[in-house]
Amino acid sequence: MGDxxxxxxxxxxxxDDHFVARKGLIxxxxxxxxxxxxxxxxxxxxxxxxxxxxxxxxxxxDLRLPDISGAEATQAxxxxxxxxxxxxxxxxxxxxxxxQSLKVGAITYVLKAAPR
Numbered sequence: 004m005g006d007x008x009x010x011x012x013x014x015x016x017x018x019d020d021h022f023v024a025r026k027g028l029i030x031x032x033x034x035x036x037x038x039x040x041x042x043x044x045x046x047x048x049x050x051x052x053x054x055x056x057x058x059x060x061x062x063x064x065d066l067r068l069p070d071i072s073g074a075e076a077t078q079a080x081x082x083x084x085x086x087x088x089x090x091x092x093x094x095x096x097x098x099x100x101x102x103q104s105l106k107v108g109a110i111t112y113v114l115k116a117a118p119r
Contacts, residue, residue: 014041016059018050018076020068028063047076054080054087066093066100074107081108
């Protein structure tokens with residue numbers, strides 16, 4: 004395959020404030036034949052700015068971030084880009100976190116303990 008093979012892959016942005024967790028997510032995504040990490044962010048504000056710049060096909064967004072929450076970043080992204088696809092990732096399985104994430108437009112909520 005030539006350079007066109009990259010364009011066919013699902014472009015993903017990974018957002019997590021913990022370096023090791025972010026790098027692990029990046030490695031997991033890049034192991035998928037039809038996906039590639041396009042960009043990465045460590046804060047909600049950075050995620051919003053990078054989404055505007057790169058417009059990835061999918062965002063893997065940590066719920067707890069140091070500046071604004073992943074739910075707030077998701078809401079901001081989806082307000083500006085209604086078709087944005089965001090999956091919230093978290094170690095927390097509380098019903099309120101899940102409800103709020105879905106309410107602001109996340110397509111699903113996945114626990115970080117879930118298998119790859």
